[in-house]
Amino acid sequence: MKIDRRKFLAGFSACVGGGAVGSMLSPLPWKVMDDVAIWTQNWPWTPVPQDGRYSYVQSVCALCPGGCGISVRKVKSRAVKIEGLKDHPAGNGGLCPLGLSGLQYLYGPARVKSPLKRVGKRGEGKWQPISWDAAISEVSQKLNELRARNKPHSLAWISGENKGILAGLIDRFLKVYGSPNVLRDSTAHDAIDQAAYHTQGQRGTVFWDIENADFILSFGAGLMDGGWPLARMNGFPKSADGGKTLIQVEARLSDTAAKADLWVAANPGTEGVLALGIAHVMIRELIYNIDFINRQASGFEDGVMGGDQVLQGFKSMVLEKYKPEKVSGITGVPVDAIFDIARRFAKSDKAVAVCGRGHGRVAGCMDEALAVHYLNALKGNIHQPGGVFVVADPDYVRFPEPGMDKIAEYGLGQTRVDGAQSEKFPNSRYLLHRLPEIINTADGDSPVQALLVSGANPLYTIPDGKSVKKSFDKIPFIASFSPFMDETAVYSDVILPDHTYLECYRDIVSQGSMDGIVVSLAKPVVRPLYNTSHLGDVIIQIAKALGGYIETAFAWKSYESLLEETFADNWETITSSGYIRMNPQIPGTVATSFNTPSKKFEFNINAGAPEAPFSSAFEKIAMEGDAQNYPLTLIPYDSIRLAGNYPANPPFMTKIIDDTVLKKTHGCIEINPATAKQLRLSEGDAVKLSTPRGEADVQIHLYEGVMPGVIALPRGLGHTAYSEEWGLYGKGVNVNDLMGPIEDPVSGFNMAWGIRAKLTKI
Amino acid sequence: MSISDLEHAVDPNLGAADHPPQKSSGWVVFFCFMIGLVGSLIVGWFLFPQWLYSEKHQPIDFNHSIHMDNVSDGCNSCHFFREDGTFSGIPDLSACTDCHQDVIGSDPEEEKFVTEYVAQDKEVQWLSYFRQPDCVFFSHAAHVTGAGMSCESCHGDIGYSTHSKVYQENIISGYSRDIWGYSISRFGKPGEHDGKPMKMNDCAKCHLEETGSKGACFQCHK
Structure with a gap:
């Protein structure tokens, strides 16, 4: 075929x-x-969880002062999820988005993996990995050199560690070294705690007993925006369900304002005036706590100072100067509303007034803190359930008094570089924001010759970034202990990376409650991933390298042995339950312990100085810039979805930022539609934002939740470090760069709540 | 085509007999079709399953039966629920060393286990017959503790086996043949003592029978 x-x-x-x-x-x-x-x-690049045995490590979150308990789920040796820890006094099982994202700080791409020495120019990002011995030697040589030049006081340490053993070690190190210059990041508690000190004579930390209060009058505190342990706030029943009433005074509709029973949009910077207007109504209508004021307060009524001099009391001052009509004119809050808030506050069973803008990371104005504290005194809720408590800081960190050499004694006798604890600002402990200007305006050498930075990112957070950078250029030696390649680490000469909070032991002091201050123990969830070392151990090593009295003062074998020794009898409790409570509060005991000269609650904080009965006029807080060139008011705001301080926002949270806040790489500025209409701007317009301190390109977002004439930018964007993979590099604008500090005349604190600004269409 | 061919083509005088015969190619088509059909059936039904699975042996030939005789709580003695409700699965080395710190029997496999793994503190890389893809969430607690099912109802009589069976790994997906089932066609039922196949349809079928509903996607695909 x-x-x-x-x-x-x-x-x-x-x-x-x-x-x-x-x-x-x-x-x-x-x-x-x-x-x-x-x-x-099952393609190899598809991320899949590791198979293996589950385990849980109970620890504590160290990403904000809240100190919420966490439970970290592990598969074999890898941590895979952070959850809130049930029954922990801070958080009780709840956790905010930042706490939930904590693993990204551990495994993320911004880690410094070994000690590094700068080989290029500052900020250029060229590094040489060095050994730990070499890194310790870099620091100790420089510090020895300063002592040899008899300039120990030119060493400064900017520290994010406020309380606990690490803070104690840093204080001790500078003391025996001979420098008074421990500088700490500011918090709203700087002013709030000092207001309590002035009026009650008690040193400590103020806490408001929100748990037991039934009425909260908040002057801008971001109670539900991440300034407080979120779960603690969200756990409260709303007033509609028989729970708490919340009134939020704030120029912008924040998440807290949105969840409040009443949002009062007062002109920004006039919150203190509004508080005094409310006080006026309470006094005029005799709805204040007359019993408390009569028996336990001083300076309320006019007093006779001898001769014919009359010391004006708080009562007549407020009745005279803060009539609701006038207050309404300053604050923009209707007169009826002032009466209504005052009556509701006064008539509530357990009302408390709180303050501290947003996350409370700006020290704030003394007058405002005082005005709010006076409201609490009028309510008579000082040291009462649902009121205000001043709690002495826990004193478990007690090191033996160290011996000191002559150089150290000489150095400690010098004035602090930031002017805190000076004659001018005797009660203010740290004034970090003053540092750049003092260095920039110093004749000759910088007063800071060596700067050590831990737990803080001053190049990002201190206002007016340009001047901060300029001042850093004048500091010959900068060492960073940051575990992350943040802005300050990038600009340092040597990096000695610390562990993250998930890799080591650390004591964390949380915010207080009636049951006392909670001191929790962060435990190593995983072994250190990289060649990092605990800051506590590094301090001990540097002290050893310096020798002499300094070495003797740090004779501990390691940080861990010191930790165990410090907690002594409590060690077993804190390792098994994860926390201990200290200084529980007994309501009412304060009545016998006001420590003012009058032994009473002091309205007149300058008692004995008739020419200035009140520290300064309670008026609108000043703002930088002239209204002619800068017709708008720029305010920064804090959000639960953005970490505005240290460390930078994690990628998980950057994913949940609305595109009305960040659009690709463009930061959006909120503006009221009425103001936008006047300026002929519409949604999405590209504009140049100018302030007396700087300029930035932003996009317009129309938002009725911001007052007319006010524009708002979030804190936490505009990073220039943290590696591109971190996902925040070059996105949005760092609002701190556009603002300058404004010095409170009484305390020296930075009280800047905004700055004048203008928008120009590009 | 030449001119003469063209003339031939159009010449009306040429008869039918002058045309070349046109034989049908139907038988060729049929024959070839059958070759293709039968060939592919042979490949699909007999050769493909052999090609698809590579055979592997467990690192240690494990005798379940002898262990069952010596433990007090049946399967649960080694495959237990942890305090938080999660299932421990295949025991790790630490569970074995409770008894096998030293050689206690005469089985050469045990001796191999002790010398190569226990003495060197090395985990045995057991091959799991029942591992599911990572996109599947399965809770043993819901089935055993919640619904009161026995281990045998899904895993068959593996607890009484005296040798580890050969592990047949799917060379494409990387999972055990036990998941699909030993019948490549998935027709018929597994034997009385065999484990059940564990594809999604198998889960859905059992859920429909037991609960009246196949269940929602997110119950297993979180």
Whole structure:
């Protein structure tokens, strides 16, 4: 048989057809399809959780002062999820987005993986990995050199550690070294605690007993914006369900304002005036706590100072100067509303007034803190359930008094570089924001010759970034202990990376409650991933390298042995339950312990100085810039979805920022539609934002939740470090760069709540 | 085509007999079709399953039966629920060393286990017959503790086996043949003592029978 071309083609097609039919009648195509589908799920670049044994490590979150308990789920040796820890006094099982994202700080791409020494220019990002011995030697040589030059006081340490053993070690190190210059990041408690000190004569930390209060009058505190442990706030029933009433005074509709029973949009910077207007109504209508004021307060009524001099009391000052009509004119809050708030506050069973803008990371204005504290005194809720408590800081960190050499004694006798604890600002402990200007305006050498930075990112957070950078340029030696490549680490000469909070032991002091201050123990959830070292151990090593009295003062074997020694009898409790409570509060005991000269609650904080009965006029807090060139008011705001301080926002949270806040790389500025209309701006317009301190390109977002004439930018964007993979590099604007500090005349604190600004269409 | 061919083609005087015969190619088509059909059926039903699975042996030939005779709580003695409700799965080395710190029997496999793994503190890389893809969430607690099912109802009589069966790994997906089931067509039922196949349809079928509903996607695909 001859097979011609035609037959061949026909036969071949038939064979293929038969094969196709046969295949379809066999399991082959269906099984292959199924297997291929599963194979695609297992491509090596698809992230999948590790298989293995689960375990949980109970620890505490160290990403904000809240100190919420956490439970970290592990698969084998890898931590895979952070959850809130049930029954922990801070958080009670709840956790904010920042706490939930904590693993990204551990495994994320911004870690410094070993000690590094700068080899390029400052900020250029060229590093050489060095050994720990070499890194310790870099620091100790520089510090020895300063002592040899008899300039120990030119060493400064900017520290984010406020309380606990690490803070104690830093204080002790500078003391025996001979420098008074421990500088700490500011918090709203700087002013709030000092207000309590002035009026009650008690040193400590103020806490408001929100748990037991039924009415909260908040002057801008971001209670539900992450300034407080979120779960603690969200756990309260709303007033509609028989729970608490919340009134939020704030120029912008924050999440807290949105959840409040009443949002009062007062002109920004006039919150203190509004508080005094409310006080006026309470006094005029005799709805204040007359019993408390009569028996336990001083300076309320006018007093006679001898001769014909009359010391004006708080009562007549407020009745005279803060009539609701006038207050309404300053604050923009209707007169009726002032009366209404005052009556509701006064008539509530357990009302408390609180303050501290947003996350409370600006020290704030003394007058405002005082005005709010006076409201609490009028309510008579000082040291009462649902009121205000001043709690002495826990004193478990007690090191033996160190011996000091002559150089140290000389150095400690010098004035602090920031002017805190000076004659001018005797009660203010730290004034970090003053540092750049003092360095920049110093004649000759910088007063800071060596700067150590831990737990803080001053190049990002101190207002007016340009001047901060300029001042850092004048400091010959900067060492960073940051575990992350943040702005300050990038600009340092040597980096000695600390562990993250998930890799080591650390004591964390949380905010207080009636039951006392909670001191929790962060435990190593995983072994350190990189060649990092605990800051406590590094301090001990540097002290050893310096020798002499300094070495003797740090004779501990390691931070861990010191930790165990410090907690002594409590060690077992804190390791098994994760926390201990200290200084529980007994309501009412304060009545016998006001420590003012009058032994009473002091309204007149300058008692004995008739020419200035009140520290300064309670007026609108000043703002930088002239209204002519800068017709708008720029305010920064804090959000639960943005970490505005240290460390930078984690990628998980950057994912949940609305595109009305960050659009690709453009930061959006909120503006009221009415103001936008006047300026002929519409949604999405590209504009140049100018302030007396700087400029930035932003996009317009129309938002009715911001007052007319006010524009708002979030804190936490505009980073220039943290590696591109971190996902925040070059996104949005750092609002701190556009603002300057404004010095409170009484305390020296930075009280800047905003700055004048203008928008120009590009 | 030449001019003479053209003339031949159009010449009306040429008869039918003068045309070349046109034989049908139907038998060729049929024959080839059958070759393709039968060939692909043979490949699909017999050769493909052999090609699809590679055979592997467990690192240690494990005797379940002898262990069952010596433990007090059946399967649960080694495959237990942890305090938080999670299932421990295949025991790790520390569970084995409770008894096998030293060689206690005469089985050469045990000796191999002690010398190569226990003495060197090395985990045994057991091959799991029942591992599911990572996109599947399965809770043993819901089935065993919640619904009161026995281990055998899904895993068959593996607890009474004296040797580890050969592990057949799907060379495309990487999972055990036990998940799909040993019948490549998935027709018929597994034997009385065999484990059940564990594809999604198998889960859905059992759920429909037991609960009246196949269940929602997110119950297993979180």
